[in-house]
Amino acid sequence: MQRDSLSRRSVLSLAGLSLASAGVATGAQTSYHSQSAPGATDDEHVTRESFQIMEGTEKETTVYVTDAEADGPTVFVIGGVHGNETAGYIAAEEIAEWTIDAGTLVTLPRADVVAIDRGTRVDDDGIDLNRQFPEGSEPQTELAEAIWDLVVNLDPAVIVDLHESRGIYAGNPVDGVGQAIFHANRDEDRTAADSAIEYVNDNYIDVSERAFQTGYFSGPDSEPTGLLVHKAARELGSEAFLVETLSTENELEKRVTWHSAIVERLVEDELFPNEEPNNGHEPEEPIEEEPDEPDEPPADEDDDESGDDVPDDHTDPVAEIRSDPSSATERTLEPEQTITLDATCSEAPDGELVSYEWSIKNDGTFNESGKTVDVTVSASGDHRVLLRVTDDAGASETTEVTLTAA
Ligand SMILES: [Zn+2]
Structure with missing residues (x-):
């Protein structure tokens, strides 16, 4: 108008x-x-x-x-x-x-x-x-x-x-x-x-x-x-x-x-009929940013836990858990039985794995680290164990097993 x-x-x-x-x-x-x-x-x-x-x-x-x-x-x-x-x-x-x-x-x-x-x-x-x-x-x-x-x-x-x-x-x-x-x-x-x-x-x-x-x-x-x-x-x-x-x-x-x-x-x-407006805050100009809270767009929608700065063409690592005894995840265990879980067969196709973290207490927090972990099933019922491996590019992958005690 x-x-x-x-x-x-x-x-x-x-x-x-x-x-x-x-x-x-x-x-x-x-x-x-x-x-x-x-x-x-x-x-x-x-x-x-x-x-x-x-x-x-x-x-x-x-x-x-x-x-x-x-x-x-x-x-x-x-x-x-x-x-x-x-x-x-x-x-x-x-x-x-x-x-x-x-x-x-x-x-x-x-x-x-x-x-x-x-x-x-x-x-x-x-x-x-x-x-x-x-x-x-x-x-x-x-x-x-x-x-x-x-x-x-x-x-x-x-x-x-x-x-x-x-x-x-x-x-x-x-x-x-x-x-x-x-x-x-x-x-x-x-x-x-x-x-x-x-x-x-x-x-x-x-x-x-x-x-x-x-x-x-x-x-x-x-x-x-x-x-x-x-x-x-x-x-x-x-x-x-x-x-x-x-x-x-x-x-x-x-x-x-x-x-x-x-x-x-x-x-x-x-x-501003002739050119782009130039008074406000052009996006090209630095917008004030908190150093520890960068205004990055959200990471891609994958439900993996890749870091924000992993290149798009990066192949994520593969997390894999083996148990000793090997049938531990397929049968009912005795209460107080201890199982060793082993992550050494996990792989990082585009680099090398730098961390192996475990969540063994059914609470979702990763409070154990190392290529293997011993888990004692102290009470009856299901025990969910998570493994998260991270490679040197910061890409990570999580897998899980469930141990069942009688
Ligand atoms: Zn108002």
């Missing part, structure tokens, strides 16, 4: 509109600062500006506008709607500093500064900001009204709201949803969301339970209602997305990276 871009002049008039509408509608002050944001550079074919909404109130917060020389659509990114969803507002602050190739990027990183200061989902009146945007009627708080005025004036082609959840599929469609992109129920929104999760899952996610999924916002008649993105999709026709990362099981830095990468993909046609 292509729309007229906001030129720099229209951004200025936008601020004027915000001032007028916020002043009239809510009594809150909105002011506009035409100078560049501190630290921003204007030599990259973008201009950067910022202004406040809810100025002079405890909810005063900053809106950042990045305008490219090249015309293009307007994108609005919002974070901090829920104060305890940290990666969303940290990512939005990074996104506010992006250099874009075309169009206009408007960012409101810290939507509810009171909730953020409290570190809670809701503000000090217990108000959940993302339930204050009912479809077909006015927003229900001054802050929601100020945000909605901004969105209406922007008329964004795309709106993205960055959140976090604390559980996977805990029941509520918006909370406890794990890692997900929720989108408006239209083909182009679904296509963009599917493409974004495919990219992120392929390039960043190494545990299948953490893979991002997509889903629709709730329908007009179902809970939850009052979502900002829902109202923007239905009343303004914006492509609308709500992104959730799982905060309970992933490091903050990773979650911020995932948010940034997702937003890049969702808005690449609008803000």
Whole structure:
């Protein structure tokens, strides 16, 4: 969807509109600062500006506008709607500093500064900001009204709201949803969301339970209602997305990276029409990794216990157990009888065996080592014995025998 871009002049008039509408509608002050944001550079074919909404109130917060020389659509990114969803507002602050190739990027990183200061989902009146945007009627708080005025004036082609959840599929469609992109129920929104999760899952996610999924916002008649993105999709026709990362099981830095990468993909046609986005964390760049917890993709699905770095064409070793007496595994033994198990006939076709480990106590732990082991069957019943052999490439294979005592 292509729309007229906001030129720099229209951004200025936008601020004027915000001032007028916020002043009239809510009594809150909105002011506009035409100078560049501190630290921003204007030599990259973008201009950067910022202004406040809810100025002079405890909810005063900053809106950042990045305008490219090249015309293009307007994108609005919002974070901090829920104060305890940290990666969303940290990512939005990074996104506010992006250099874009075309169009206009408007960012409101810290939507509810009171909730953020409290570190809670809701503000000090217990108000959940993302339930204050009912479809077909006015927003229900001054802050929601100020945000909605901004969105209406922007008329964004795309709106993205960055959140976090604390559980996977805990029941509520918006909370406890794990890692997900929720989108408006239209083909182009679904296509963009599917493409974004495919990219992120392929390039960043190494545990299948953490893979991002997509889903629709709730329908007009179902809970939850009052979502900002829902109202923007239905009343303004914006492509609308709500992104959730799982905060309970992933490091903050990773979650911020995932948010940034997702937003890049969702808005690449609008803000990066000519080349690959280059603001977020390209997979080619080193992603911060724990030295002892490398972000390797999972090893191949074999149920052997090969190490992660065994070459694909490596032939795994063969584990084999012989017993003395040789018939010990085929007949019932006397209680307290001792059997010698021998692993010397195991083989390593592509190298040599470097370890022989045994589990002889029916508990699955390998606490004996050596080419042979003596096992005393001390009680009646089955005694399961495991042998694991490992070769010098780190590939291993496990086999087992069962000794049965009377
Ligand atoms: Zn949230």
